[in-house]
Structures are given as structure tokens and as C-alpha cells.
Amino acid sequence: MSGHDFQFCGASLVACANGTLWLPESETLCVSDLHLGKSERIARRAGLMLPPFETLDTLTRLGETITRLNPKTVICLGDSFDDLTAANDLAPDAKSHIIQLQAGRKWLWIEGNHDAGPVDIGGTHVAQTTIGNLTLRHIATDEEAEISGHYHPKHAVAGTARPCFLYDTRRLIMPAFGTYTGGLRSDAAPLKALFPHGAIAVLTGKSAIATPLGKNQRPQDSRGMSY
Amino acid sequence: MTTLPPSISNWFETRGWSLHPHQIDMLTRAQDPSLLLIAPTGGGKTLAGFLPTLAELADGTHQGLHTLYVSPLKALAADIKRNLRRPVEDIGLPIRIEDRTGDTSYTQKRRQRADPPHILLTTPESLALLTSYEDAPRMFAGLQRVVIDEIHALAESKRGDQLMLALSRLQSVAPNLRRVGLSATVEDPAAIAHLLARHPDLCPILIADAGPEPDIAILTTDEQPPWSGGSAKYSIHAVLREVKNHKTTLIFHNTRAQAEIFFHNLWLANDDYLPIGIHHGSLDRTQRDRVEAAMVAGELRAIVCTGTLDLGIDWGDVDLVIQIGAPKNVKRLVQRIGRANHRYNAPSKALLVPANRFEVVECVAALEAVKAHDLDGDPRGAGPRDVLCQHILITACAGPFDADTLFNEVTTVGAYSALTRPAFDDCLDFCATGGYALRAYDKWKRLLQRPDGLWQLRDPRAAQRIRMNIGTIQDTDxxxxxxxxxxxxxxxxxxxxxxxxxxxxxxxxxxxxxxxxxxxxxxxxxxxRADKAPKIATFAGTKFATSTQLSARILAMFQQPDWPNLPAHTAAWLALQREVSQLPQVGRILVESFPHDGYAHTCFYGFAGRNAQQTLGLLLTQRMEEKGLNPLGFVATDYATLIWGLDAVTDSAALLTPDGLRDGLETWLAGNAVMKRTFRASATIAGLIERNLPQARKSGRQATFSSDILYDTLSKYDPDHLMLQITREEAMRGLVDFGRIEEMLARTQGAIDHVTLDRLSPLAAPMMLEMGRVPIAGEAREQLMRRAAAELMAEAGLDQFNA
Known part of the structure; x- marks a missing residue:
């Protein structure tokens, strides 16, 4: 699995092709926006019964990364659950799957707008955390040296759009890791406002591809479904 | 036998009108439970359909809804309303006629349900919606007749299946309902009759006099058609000359893009400022309305158009139809020709304009097929299960239902007459629980079975969402x-x-x-912009595939010793092909290999139609990739697939093994974008996902995700799920059209002629100029993206970031 190595506010980071962030110095693995239990929430709220396999798929992919990197700490950067009911109603095997992943390491759940409250699953529940001089929280603020999620950025190169990391000298925004997550175009107003002086986008997928923002802007595929 | 009351027959007499024989037949057989009328355009088909209704309603005793008229076009419903009201008002018949479509106002719709008119004119979708209301049994209780106009068009799509399922519901409410289908000339009237009648009822077929033979020819031009392309620009002056010599001309195109380009070129050459308009599905509604109004008013000398004018509105004064580009399908050509001259018993006049050299052959083949009355069409398979799923949900909206009763009702629909109970139960289970191997939705089931055995919506509020998603037409994005x-x-x-x-x-x-x-x-x-020529010449429109029958005619024509029926330039081209290589035959696949432009080229003449040749390109390049032949790209037309790459193909038989191709469909093609589009269409119809509403797309952007993800997830964790079964079934036709690859394999039985040439063959040459070349994805795509990204980084002075 390829990764994009870069320096951010004095720290060495690796933006991995699968959408996770690796902090080698502290052996920390960071993922954002897992949205576990999304199909359950959609069924509850919209009455649609989507293929109910996204929690298993998300956890399986996360598990593969954890096995490979064996992190000391895992930080889930918010919106780990699609809502608190979905978290508490998670199937027993999904809960035990999470507990297995947590074994032998520190596990932080950072609060998101979808899951603002403690859940009945192991790990520590916090509003935000710091590693060295870096602050990790769900939604970006004006603070410097900050890593956040929430926006699900995506960016297109050569006509193909992929979920991406976005960073400049002050902030880093992570892509969504959950299987049932969509993306927000990198040129959408909220992201433009966060990166007024441009940014580097690191596209995820088969390989991590870094490219500057503000170039090669095309209308991207906006098909999708909303709930 | 129904006779016309004197008031109506007198009205005809005072106008000097007499009924056509088939119109009298329709009155004679008015009591038949189902009846199909096949009549050419201009044959007074619609009146034939309505005469029994007018006769039965003339005495004013019938209360409530008597006749339902269903047509594929909203505009047609409105048009019929106007045309029907005229005699009704003139004669003073006590008949209320209203239409109901997506455009009808909310208050009008409500009133129609409480107090329905005698004759209601509607579309399949609006009818399906009506059957979803709890008061449907009351509204349709007295219904006597249903008239389905242009049933041949509806029969070609899922709209027809949905309509017939809705009729099966109405028939339960109104057991004496009689069905009438009105159809243009088709190759297999019995197949349409099977769709129309309540199974296993018999359905008599009335065939009206087809009228005189059409006057049809290929347009002669001073210039020769080009080797490739679809713009037919060479014919502009000849076409303008014909427009000038006729009163009103319809100029049909196969795609919107071609229509746009032709219209543009026509105006550049239109020195006499003849009033010419354009009409196609991508134009804004108001623009189309304006063109239609101008046409009705007789203000236009010509309209450049696409399939949007295949049906419907009677234009009256059209005296010439010009078809630009090969017609691809003989039946549609005949129907288009019928648009010229709506006067019965006058020959329709039509001209064909091949857009390129190959289409000359195809146009001549089509012309001969028209003269031989040899229409084409593919037999329709069993009723699609995604439409059945939607029908089950619609039924649930109207109230609790019994599964046995619904199953019996559904199997009275011709297309679903062979549906098995387990297949029906799978659809019911899908609607109720999602039908997943993982039973995850016990708490949130869509349908529940009550203690008394009836099925109902778990949450009655779901009805509104289901109603909003009724229909089988795919919004092309x-x-x-x-x-x-x-x-x-x-x-x-x-x-x-x-x-x-x-x-x-x-x-x-x-x-x-x-x-x-x-x-x-x-x-x-x-x-x-005031430019003379656009930079991007084309945008995708529907690309019809040449029909199986027409392809067979072309192949047969290739085997003539010489070609007196073709223009000299085209005959010389085929003769040259025969000399340097060979001409493709019906029972064999011709493969040509030759170097060109530094790459190894291989051309597979499968004559399977554009979509199947495209699929063949995807499958063959994948197999070449596996064999290390380094394919770089391919292009597909209706008759061949041309692949280029680094290494020459020597063993084409190994690439074309039926098992290998079928395996490719199951495995590799399963991940392809065309399959994902096919999935999305069926998943939307079946109610797994909701239609993409514009307001939903605007809000909550990062909360949206593509249905491709659902397809991938389902394929990975539940590969036998009903939705994937349906997707594979759909892949046999439509965009994937694997059925045509099967047809090619069955026709050729492994007989392959592989010819190795030292240069491009005459038949392959036009393919070099084709648009729509497909680069091979996979590792090549990844490299392309990496390179593009690196260039941008370097340009921005950021190349040190790429480790």
C-alpha cells in the first residue's frame, strides 16, 4: 500500500492510499468518518433497506490496516457512528469485532456531529485530543496545526474523482473511511473557505496521488443519493 | 356488436366522412374482452379506438369512469383531448373528457379521484400512481374499456410491463373491463396481443389495410459520402433542395448530437432563410413547445428531430421524411416513414441519407427490407422482476393485500404468465426485508405480515415516498x-x-x-459564441444498435458476386476488400490483424450491434491483458471492434472461446461501469434506492454517496442477491447486450477466419476515424493519473512533495 509522506507543522505524516493517516513517531493510526451503522439509520429514517454490509466492510478494512501497522494508538476522528442509536444498536458481532481491534492498544473516539456522546463500546470518548503540537478534532476551526475530518473531501485528476486528504501549512482534513460515505468536491465553498490559499490534495485509492488544488478543475460526477 | 347512435353517424355524414373498414370492425367487435388493432399512421386508429366508447356513452346513462385512454406521451393525451372534444361538443354528447398526467394540477387531480370523468386520458406512470391510492377500487369500479395507444412503443420498454401490471389490478376491481390496443405496424402482432390480453384470454387481431407502398429511395448527392462519421455534412445542399421542393419535411436523426450538428450546418447553408426548427429531448420544454406550435401552425418548412417525434402529435402536412444516418432498425424506419403524409391511401415519401460509406450498405439493406415487408425486432423476455417489485410496493400503498391473490393477479399479465411462485416470493421478500443473506432489518421491515396473513406497510408514511418514485423511466443524469x-x-x-x-x-x-x-x-x-465550428463536436445521445435482422441482410449482401444495387464508389470499396482480405460471412467471424501507426491492430467483425461490440471490446482487451498482449485501447461500431496494442494477436480463437467470454461477463465485466449503470436503473425501479431528486442533490452533499458503492458491496457480500440476479439478466440486453454476443457465438459456432495483413484493410479503414475510442483502464489509468498529478505538482513548483 503506497502512501504520501509529508511534513505537517513539524510532524512527519503518511497519508495512506486507503484513506488512513499514519503518525510514525507516536505509532498512531488516525481514521475519520467511519459512519458505522449507516444502513440501519437509513432504514430507520427513510425506510430504505440498503445492503447491510457496510459496517462489516469498514471494520474489515480498518482491521487489515491495524494488523499491518500494529499501532499503539488508534484515533477515530468523529462520526464513527452514523448516530448514537446506530452505535447502540450495532449487531453483536460488529461490537465484538471492534473490541478485538481495540485489544492491546489505546483507542480514542473523538466526538463528531453524528455521534456527540459516549457509546457503550470500549475505548475512550473525548471531544478532541493532541499529539505533540497537533490538535485532532472532528470539525476544523481557526486553530493552527489541526487535523480534522467531517467534510469528506474528494478531488478529480484526469477525469477521475477520489476521496482525498487536503492540507496546507495550517490544517489537514481527512477523507471519510466508511464504506457508505460520499464526498464533497474540493472546490465546494466550505472547503475553498478553509483553504483560501490553495492546498495539496492527496487522492486515495489504488495509490496515494498528490496534486495541487486550484488546477484542472472540472465538474465532477455529482450523482449520488442523499439521506 | 355496438352500433353508432344516429347523432354520431349523422355528424359523420354531414361532413362527408365515411368510416374505414377497420373502424367498423372495431365497433362490431366492441364486446371482445381484448382486441388489438394494427393500422398505419393516418389510418384513423385513435378514432377507431374511441368509437365504441362514444356509442356507449351517447345516451348519458353511464355514471363515473367509462374509458381509460393510456398513451406513452403526455402531449398525446392533451392532443387527443382536443381532438375528441370537438365531435363531442359539436354533437352535444353528454361526455366529460379530461386528461391526467404529471402536468395536471393538484386540485384537478384530487377532484378527478372524487368525481372521475367519463373518459380519462393518461400515461402508464399516472395510472400506476392512481392504483396506489386507497380509493382506487371506488374510482375504477365502473370502468368498461381501456384503450392503449401506441402499444408497440410501450411494449418495447418496462413502461409497458408496468402498465399491464396496473391493468391486472383494475381488472380485479372491474372484472368486465375490455382492453383495446392500438399499434403501428410491427413484426410480431401476436407478441403484442400476448402482452395486451388477460392471460390466458385470446386476443383477436384486426389488421387495417396498410395503404399504398411508400415511395422510398436513397438521396442522390453530387458529393460522395465520407469514410466515417455521422454528420452527413456532404448532403446539406441536397437536403436543402428537397426541403425547398416539399411543403414540410421531417429530418430524422438517430442521436441528439447528430441532430444538433446537422441543424447547425443546415443553417450555415440556408441562403434562402427557409424556416427550419429543431426538436429533441435535450432541449428545454418551452423551446420544444414553441417548435411544436410553429409546426402545427404550418410556419415551418422543416424540423430536424430525433426519436422525440417518432410518436404522437399529428403534424398534418408533412409530405417528406428524410432519415439521416443508417436507420439501424427496419421497423422504426417504417414507422418514421409513416410520419410523412398523414392522409390515408396516399403513399408516404421518404429519403435515406447514409452518413458514411458503410452506412450506404446498411441503407440499401434497410430499403430492401422495407420493400420486402421484412420487419425486425427482438423477442421480449419474461416480465422484468424489478418492475414487479415496484408493483408489489404500489399494491401495498393501496392497502393490505393477500400474497396468493396478488400472485394469481400478476400471472394474468402476459409477460408474467410464466412467473413461478418462488420467483414471486423472492420479490415479495425483497420488498419486505431487503432479501439479504444477512437478516439485518427485522426491526425496520418495509412490509409486515399481519396475524390475519395479509401484508401491509410497516410504516404507512412510507406510501408517500413510494409514490414519489413510481415509474420505470430512467432520468438520464x-x-x-x-x-x-x-x-x-x-x-x-x-x-x-x-x-x-x-x-x-x-x-x-x-x-x-x-x-x-x-x-x-x-x-x-x-x-x-460566434464561432463557425464547435471545438467539442459531440455529446452522447442514445446510440441504437443495428438490429440482428438488418445485420444479417448486410452480411448476405456481402456475399453477392457484385453489387449493382450499390453506388459505384461503395461497390468498388467492397470489391477491394474482397481482393486484399475477405468479406465477413454470416456463419463465420472474420478477424484481421495488421500493423498500423506503430501498433498491432486487430479487428473483430462480429456484426453484433454497437453495444455488444463495445462489450466484446471490454472482454477481449481484458483477456489480452491477461495474456500479456498489452492492449492500449479499442473502438466499437455496429459491425466490428478494433483493438490496438503493443503485441500482435495470433491466436484469436483462444480469445473468442464462448466459455471465456461468459466467464468474463461473470467476473471481470461485473466490476464495469456499464454494469453499475444497469444496477442503478434496476435498483431504482425495484425501490432499493430512490430517484435522484434535484433538491436532494443540492443539499447535504457529503452525505450523498454513489449507488456504485452499493453495487460493489452487494457483489462482495451477497453475490446471489435478487438485485444482482436482475442486473445480470438486464445485461443480456441494453447497454451490455451480452445476448447479441451469444447470438454471434451461436451463429458462427467457432468458425473463425483470421487474416494477417501487412497493412490496414479497406473495411477496417473507416474505424480508424471513429469517435469514442475507449482507453484500457486498470494499471494504465493509475499511471495516467500519477503522471497528470506529477505534472501539475511540477508546474506549481511542488514536485518535492511527491516522495
Whole structure:
């Protein structure tokens, strides 16, 4: 699995092709926006019964990364659950799957707008955390040296759009890791406002591809479904 | 036998009108439970359908709804309303006639349900919606007749299946309901009759006199058609000459893009300023209305159009039809020709214009097929299960239902008459629980079985969402196009096309050249340009595949010793092909290998139609990739697939093994974008996902995700799920059209002629100029992206970031 190595506010980071962030110095693995239990929430709220396999798929992919990197700490950067009911109603095997992943390491759940409250699953529940001089929280603020999620950025190169990391000298925004997550175009107003002086986008997928923002802007595929 | 009351027959007499024999037949057989009338355009088909209704309603004793008229077009319903009201008002018949379509106002619709008119004119979708209301049994209780207009068009799509399922419901409410189908000339009337009648009822077929033979020829031009392309620009002056010599001309095209380009070129050459309009599905509704109004008023000398004018509105004075480009399908050609001269018993006049050299052959073949009355068409398979799923949900909206009763009702529909109970139960289970191997939705089931055995919606509020998603027409994902700073839309373009545009690109829409400026709130913003030619010449429209029968005629023509029926330039071209290589035959696949432009080229002449040849390209390049032949790309036409790459193909038989191709469909093609599009269409119809509403697309953007993800997830964790079974079934036709590959394999039985040449063959040469070349994805795509990204990084002085 390829990764994009870069320096951010004095720290060495690796933006991995699968959408996770690796902090080698502290052996920390960071993922954002897992949205576990999304199909359950959609069924509850919209009455649609989507293929109910996204929690298993998300956890399986996360598990593969954890096995490979064996992190000391895992930080889930918010919106780990699609809502608190979905978290508490998670199937027993999904809960035990999470507990297995947590074994032998520190596990932080950072609060998101979808899951603002403690859940009945192991790990520590916090509003935000710091590693060295870096602050990790769900939604970006004006603070410097900050890593956040929430926006699900995506960016297109050569006509193909992929979920991406976005960073400049002050902030880093992570892509969504959950299987049932969509993306927000990198040129959408909220992201433009966060990166007024441009940014580097690191596209995820088969390989991590870094490219500057503000170039090669095309209308991207906006098909999708909303709930 | 129903006789016309004197008031009506007198009215005909005073106008000097007499009924056609088939109109009298329709009255004679008015009591038949089902009846199919096949009549050419202009044969007074619609009146024939309505005469029994007028006769039965003339005494004013019938209360409530008597006749339901269903047509594929909203515009047709409105048109019929006008035409029918005239005699009804003149004669003073006590008959109320109203239409009901997506355009009807909310209050009008409510009133219609409480107090329905005698004759209601509607579309399949509006009818399906009506059957979803709890009061449907009351509204339709007295219904006597249903008249289905243009049933041949409905029968070709899922709209027909949905309509017939809705009729099976109405028949339960109104057991004496009689069905009448009105059809244009088709190759297999019995198949339409099977769809129309309540199974196993018999359905008599009335065939009206077809009228005189059409006057049809290939347009003669001074210039020769080009080797490739679809613009037919060479014919512009000849076409203008014909327009001038006739009163009103319809100029049909197969795609919107071709219509746009032709219209543009026509205006550049239109020195006499003949009033000529354009009409196609991407144009804004108001623009189309204006063209239609001008046409009805007789203000236009010609209309450049697409399939949108295949049906419907009687234009009256059309005396010439010109078909630009090969007709692809003989039946549609005959129906288009019928648009010229709506006067019964006058020959229709039509001219064919081949857009390129190969199409000359195809046009001549089509012409001969028309003269031989040899119509084409593919037999329809069993009723699609995604439509059945939607029907089950619609039934649930109307109230609790019994599964046995519904199953018995559904199997009275011709297309579903062979449906097995387990297949029905799978659909019911899908609607109720999602039908997943993982039973995850016990708490949130959509349908519940009550203690008394009836099924009902778990949450009655779900009915509203289900109703909003009724229908089987796929919104092609289009974006509105607007002039910058102007509110008025010019039309629509497909999202896939919009995605290829960069700022500054110019393209055609509504006959004008515009410059792409950007995307704003899902609207494409453009500015007007005075350029002579657009930079981007084309945008995707429907690309019809040449029919199996027409392909067979072309192959048969290739085997003639010489070609006196073809123009000299085309005959010489085929003779040269025969000399340097060979001409393809019906029972064999011709493969040609030759070097060109530094790459190894291989051309597979499968004559399987554009979609199947495209699929064949995807499958063959994948097999070549596996064999290390390094394919770089391919292009497909209706008759062949041309693949180029680094290494020459020597063993084409190994690439074309039936098992290998079928395996490719199951495994590799399963991950392809065409399969994902097929899945999305069926998943929307079956109610797994909801239609993409514009307001939903605008809000909550990062909360949206593509149905491709659902397809991938389902394929990975539940590969035998009903939705994937349906997707594979759909792949046999439509965009994937694997059925035509099977037809090719069955026809050739492994007989392959592989010819190795030292240069390009005459038959392959035009393919070099074809648009729509497909680069091979996979590792090549990844490399392309990496390179593009690296270039941008370097350009921005950021190349040190790439480790």
C-alpha cells in the first residue's frame, strides 16, 4: 500500500492510499468518518433497506490496516457512528469485532456531529485530543496545526474523482473511511473557505496521488443519493 | 356488436366522412374482452379506438369512469383531448373528457379521484400512481374499456410491463373491463396481443389495410459520402433542395448530437432563410413547445428531430421524411416513414441519407427490407422482476393485500404468465426485508405480515415516498445548461459529457455554439459564441444498435458476386476488400490483424450491434491483458471492434472461446461501469434506492454517496442477491447486450477466419476515424493519473512533495 509522506507543522505524516493517516513517531493510526451503522439509520429514517454490509466492510478494512501497522494508538476522528442509536444498536458481532481491534492498544473516539456522546463500546470518548503540537478534532476551526475530518473531501485528476486528504501549512482534513460515505468536491465553498490559499490534495485509492488544488478543475460526477 | 347512435353517424355524414373498414370492425367487435388493432399512421386508429366508447356513452346513462385512454406521451393525451372534444361538443354528447398526467394540477387531480370523468386520458406512470391510492377500487369500479395507444412503443420498454401490471389490478376491481390496443405496424402482432390480453384470454387481431407502398429511395448527392462519421455534412445542399421542393419535411436523426450538428450546418447553408426548427429531448420544454406550435401552425418548412417525434402529435402536412444516418432498425424506419403524409391511401415519401460509406450498405439493406415487408425486432423476455417489485410496493400503498391473490393477479399479465411462485416470493421478500443473506432489518421491515396473513406497510408514511418514485423511466443524469447571468435554460446535457468539459470548450446546443464557463449549483453555465465550428463536436445521445435482422441482410449482401444495387464508389470499396482480405460471412467471424501507426491492430467483425461490440471490446482487451498482449485501447461500431496494442494477436480463437467470454461477463465485466449503470436503473425501479431528486442533490452533499458503492458491496457480500440476479439478466440486453454476443457465438459456432495483413484493410479503414475510442483502464489509468498529478505538482513548483 503506497502512501504520501509529508511534513505537517513539524510532524512527519503518511497519508495512506486507503484513506488512513499514519503518525510514525507516536505509532498512531488516525481514521475519520467511519459512519458505522449507516444502513440501519437509513432504514430507520427513510425506510430504505440498503445492503447491510457496510459496517462489516469498514471494520474489515480498518482491521487489515491495524494488523499491518500494529499501532499503539488508534484515533477515530468523529462520526464513527452514523448516530448514537446506530452505535447502540450495532449487531453483536460488529461490537465484538471492534473490541478485538481495540485489544492491546489505546483507542480514542473523538466526538463528531453524528455521534456527540459516549457509546457503550470500549475505548475512550473525548471531544478532541493532541499529539505533540497537533490538535485532532472532528470539525476544523481557526486553530493552527489541526487535523480534522467531517467534510469528506474528494478531488478529480484526469477525469477521475477520489476521496482525498487536503492540507496546507495550517490544517489537514481527512477523507471519510466508511464504506457508505460520499464526498464533497474540493472546490465546494466550505472547503475553498478553509483553504483560501490553495492546498495539496492527496487522492486515495489504488495509490496515494498528490496534486495541487486550484488546477484542472472540472465538474465532477455529482450523482449520488442523499439521506 | 355496438352500433353508432344516429347523432354520431349523422355528424359523420354531414361532413362527408365515411368510416374505414377497420373502424367498423372495431365497433362490431366492441364486446371482445381484448382486441388489438394494427393500422398505419393516418389510418384513423385513435378514432377507431374511441368509437365504441362514444356509442356507449351517447345516451348519458353511464355514471363515473367509462374509458381509460393510456398513451406513452403526455402531449398525446392533451392532443387527443382536443381532438375528441370537438365531435363531442359539436354533437352535444353528454361526455366529460379530461386528461391526467404529471402536468395536471393538484386540485384537478384530487377532484378527478372524487368525481372521475367519463373518459380519462393518461400515461402508464399516472395510472400506476392512481392504483396506489386507497380509493382506487371506488374510482375504477365502473370502468368498461381501456384503450392503449401506441402499444408497440410501450411494449418495447418496462413502461409497458408496468402498465399491464396496473391493468391486472383494475381488472380485479372491474372484472368486465375490455382492453383495446392500438399499434403501428410491427413484426410480431401476436407478441403484442400476448402482452395486451388477460392471460390466458385470446386476443383477436384486426389488421387495417396498410395503404399504398411508400415511395422510398436513397438521396442522390453530387458529393460522395465520407469514410466515417455521422454528420452527413456532404448532403446539406441536397437536403436543402428537397426541403425547398416539399411543403414540410421531417429530418430524422438517430442521436441528439447528430441532430444538433446537422441543424447547425443546415443553417450555415440556408441562403434562402427557409424556416427550419429543431426538436429533441435535450432541449428545454418551452423551446420544444414553441417548435411544436410553429409546426402545427404550418410556419415551418422543416424540423430536424430525433426519436422525440417518432410518436404522437399529428403534424398534418408533412409530405417528406428524410432519415439521416443508417436507420439501424427496419421497423422504426417504417414507422418514421409513416410520419410523412398523414392522409390515408396516399403513399408516404421518404429519403435515406447514409452518413458514411458503410452506412450506404446498411441503407440499401434497410430499403430492401422495407420493400420486402421484412420487419425486425427482438423477442421480449419474461416480465422484468424489478418492475414487479415496484408493483408489489404500489399494491401495498393501496392497502393490505393477500400474497396468493396478488400472485394469481400478476400471472394474468402476459409477460408474467410464466412467473413461478418462488420467483414471486423472492420479490415479495425483497420488498419486505431487503432479501439479504444477512437478516439485518427485522426491526425496520418495509412490509409486515399481519396475524390475519395479509401484508401491509410497516410504516404507512412510507406510501408517500413510494409514490414519489413510481415509474420505470430512467432520468438520464442530465444537467441544465444556462447562459451566464440568464435564468432561462437552453437545454440539458448529460453529466458524463459535462464532466469532460473544461473552461473554454465550445459545443452545440439548440443549434447555437456556446462556451463552457463553469458549473454552478448543478447548472452548466455557458456564454454565446460566434464561432463557425464547435471545438467539442459531440455529446452522447442514445446510440441504437443495428438490429440482428438488418445485420444479417448486410452480411448476405456481402456475399453477392457484385453489387449493382450499390453506388459505384461503395461497390468498388467492397470489391477491394474482397481482393486484399475477405468479406465477413454470416456463419463465420472474420478477424484481421495488421500493423498500423506503430501498433498491432486487430479487428473483430462480429456484426453484433454497437453495444455488444463495445462489450466484446471490454472482454477481449481484458483477456489480452491477461495474456500479456498489452492492449492500449479499442473502438466499437455496429459491425466490428478494433483493438490496438503493443503485441500482435495470433491466436484469436483462444480469445473468442464462448466459455471465456461468459466467464468474463461473470467476473471481470461485473466490476464495469456499464454494469453499475444497469444496477442503478434496476435498483431504482425495484425501490432499493430512490430517484435522484434535484433538491436532494443540492443539499447535504457529503452525505450523498454513489449507488456504485452499493453495487460493489452487494457483489462482495451477497453475490446471489435478487438485485444482482436482475442486473445480470438486464445485461443480456441494453447497454451490455451480452445476448447479441451469444447470438454471434451461436451463429458462427467457432468458425473463425483470421487474416494477417501487412497493412490496414479497406473495411477496417473507416474505424480508424471513429469517435469514442475507449482507453484500457486498470494499471494504465493509475499511471495516467500519477503522471497528470506529477505534472501539475511540477508546474506549481511542488514536485518535492511527491516522495
Amino acid at each position: 442530465t444537467l441544465k445548461v444556462r447562459l451566464k447571468g440568464n435564468f432561462k435554460p437552453l437545454g440539458e446535457i448529460e453529466e458524463a459529457f459535462a464532466a469532460t468539459l473544461t473552461k473554454g470548450d465550445t459545443f452545440l446546443i439548440g443549434g447555437q455554439i456556446v462556451r463552457y464557463e463553469g458549473l454552478r449549483d448543478l447548472t452548466v453555465e455557458v456564454t454565446r
